[in-house]
Amino acid sequence: MSLREFILSNGLIFPSVGLGTYRIKDLPLLSTSIECAFKAGYRLIDTASVYKNIPMIGKILEGRDDIFITSKLGPKEMGKEKASSAIERMLSELRRTHIDCLLIHWPGVQGLDPSDPRNEELRIETWKVLEDYYKQGVLRSIGVSNFNISHIESLKKVCTIVPHINQVECHPQYSQKELSSYCRHNGIHLQAYSSLGTTQPSYDPLGKGIKPLLEDPTVLKFSSVYAKSPAQILLKWALQNGYSVIPKSIHDDRIIENIQLFDFEIGSEHLTETEQYPCGA
Template sequence: MAQTIELNNGVQMPIFGLGTFRIRDYDVVYKTLDIALNIGYRSFDTAAVYHNEHAIGCALKTLLPKYGLSRKDIFITSKLAPKDHGLEAESACNHSLQQLDIDFVDLYLIHWPGKQGLKAEDAKNKDYRKQSWKAMEKLYKNGKFRALGVSNYTISHLQELLDKCEIKPAVLQVEYHPKLVQTDLLKFCQHNNIHLQAYSSLGVGNLVSEPKIIELAKKYKKTPAQILLCWSTQQGIGVIPKSVNPDRIAENINIFDFHLSTQDITEISSLNSGTRYCWDPQGIYKKKKNQFSHFQLQMHKYYLDKG
């Protein structure tokens, strides 16, 4: 199984990365990245709304030399916060670079198709998406981003972008797992040479207890998490599982020494029920009064709780 994906602009991207959502404390960030780099992780996923870009940047400044690595040896992904859609996008992008203390980001994504504070049906969301992408294209041309992409976009959002953009998105990051097999979205991405990267590959922990997954884990002498992650990567779908547990960090990436049979991949896919464990971007196109994006509400609640 290939451990890297060639994006549509020729950039090589690891198919396996470490997610960092909700990892904010500097000591925890440092320890987690230290463990990950030692094991062999070379791709790290962050975002402005995670409030850990600065901690990640500081940790990498110390840790890369420790392992004989340089900036070009790792792949860093970050994302534009929903509040920064529009004219604020360029400034926000530059702020992420400053927080990470690096000259360029390997992959930069629009995190959410709507602007924070706007109702889901507000037509201004479309204008903000366009403005944000234009700002990102400018920074891409200036060498600040090696590749551009989007997160939580639907087929409609993607088609809208493809119809108007100068630089095509290279990556779509969405919720994707056996309970949410977005076949049409995957086919659309494949047709348009957009790499699909999954988050919540383990179904926020729910899928590891599925009887079928447990059965296959015993068959392959692997853990349920490894079965789930291999199910994605073997189909060419990138993954970015998050953990601060040393054993799980090591376990998660140890999936390149076995292959699931075609029948087993099909059986895992049959678990599909359309279940989402995270926010639903479909709401951006629905006409419901007073409907704010679930992403915005959940993120707002999270940061109110965390301070």
């Protein structure tokens, strides 16, 4: 089982591992990171309006139509006119006639209280814009990010196209099992970000002093068993659960390591053990 690619509900094949570019705004650094990623075998780059690096990515990737680009509309770009304008701007900045995957980055709209009903109205309005561009062939796939089940259900009531992807935080400390099951049942691919967890023990609902994932005893045990780094264990956990991943790094050795995931498989008993603990508990 190589898991090098996944297939979306519309039949589009895309790489299972991509390079995240959050907070990489320096052109030389972004360029060297992407070049390292290409040499290592990456063929997917993840960006977003709020990352403020789309023009740089467009410059770096000009002429590289073999690279799958995922981008996202920001909270300031919700609504028919703003979403349409943002998509046209992205196409220009990326120097492309199409975008491989475009997501709504967050369910909320900047400046609105989370309880404001206009959030849902503008979400639906924005989704219809994505549907229109998808039907024109400008967007090869469309989806959402950070949406929970109720957000997706509200879209399903009015949409003609169910989201192809939902990009969310997902790792053993935050496994999103209910959302994952829902997405799978509805033909929505779950793409995981923050697959390595956080460097801070922030997710600690029981107050047990849970360690960062990369230092977790169970992860370290499997790292030893499979002779792989803790990061590789966590990324492989995601792949074997059916999630694509978009790890971000600016360090060549980590960029290379993060895609060297296809020469081993975590045994089913170990995969189950990983899923049954809260990490570090």
